[in-house]
Amino acid sequence: MSLNESVQEELEVLEAILMDDITISYDEKNRPEIVKTTIFPSTADEVDKQYVCVTLEVNLPETYPDCEPSVQLKNPRGLDESTINNIQKAIKDKCMEFLGQPVIYELIELIRESLTESNLPTCQCAVCLYGFSEGDIFTKTTCFHYFHSYCLANHLVITKRLFQEEQDKLPAWQKSVKEFQASCPVCRESISCDVEELKSALPPKDLESAQHFQVTSDLKKLQEDMRQLFIYQKNKGGIIDIEAEENKLLLITAGDGDSVEVS
Structure with a gap:
């Protein structure tokens, strides 16, 4: 079997398995160039429990599989940088192990296993900026933010x-x-949530155990310094009073010398 045939067979198998979940781009010579698919953790039929995902993009050089493909992980959701770095290192090792053999299916399975092991968001909650601890109740939006x-x-x-x-x-x-x-x-995408149901959730553990904020003497001094700076800049004309500006009158001088005040 020629190398082109082995690559073509690999792609046909992938299309048969993944169907609409994979896209293959071809160059002007009808040579497979880019393979792209979004990978989710294995959760059987419980799609709502797929809390992380990442898009795999494989660029196939002409001499593939005798040389490594160029692999990129794009649009990670729920994964922090260290998790992505670990997956990338495992991808590099797998490509070296399978040098001379088709490797795309192996990469997909490797990433899927990694996501299944990490199927808890490792990013931060964008509202409180704390991470997700075991037992925290969290929500995944349709745009895969947590x-x-x-x-x-x-x-x-x-x-x-x-x-x-x-x-x-x-x-x-x-x-x-x-x-x-x-x-x-x-990302400002429209979302649909039952707010009453969300309100019934307990606060995250890290938020509950966080030290209560107190205004220190240093912060009070900084606030006073900023207040004095504000007054100084306002007196020098460096700050515009919006309400005062709105109440100013505009003086229009007509051609006959008459003036008209317009508020």
């Missing part, structure tokens, strides 16, 4: 209140006809 359910509930309650307050300030003709739409705090 938050403690308790933190996400607080964020959505506050953003909805702020939205309503801004709407209440506007005249009727300027108010939005759309109701408040919850969005992901990270």
Whole structure:
């Protein structure tokens, strides 16, 4: 079997197994060039328990499999840098082990096993900035970002209140006809959440055990210094008072010498 035939057979097997979950790009000579697939942990049929994922992109040189393919991990979700680095090292070792043989299926299985072992977000909650500990109740959005359910509930309650307050300030003709739409705090994609259910979750363990914030004497001194600086800059004209500017009158001089005040 020629090398081209072995590569073609590998790709046909991958398409048969992964079907629509894999894309293969070909160059102008109809040679397979890039293989791309998003990999999730093995959770049987419980898709809602797939908390991490990553996209594998394999660039095939003309002499593949006699040389290593170029491998990239893109769009990791729920994985920190150290986990990604460990997977990349394992990929490098696997490519060397299979030099001269098709390796893409092996890479997919290697990554899937790694994700299954790490199927708990190793990133931080973007709301409280604490990580996820065993026993924490967390939510995965449809855009694969992760938050403690308790933190996400607080964020959505506050953003909805702020939205309503801004709407209440506007005249009727300027108010939005759309109701408040919850969005992901990270990427701003629209999300659908049951806020009442999220509110029933307990606070994350790290947040509960965190040292209570206290205003120290050093912080009080810094606040006073900043207050004095603000007053100084305002007196020098370095800070614009928005409300005062809005109440200023604009003086328009007509061609006949008459002047008209416009607020």
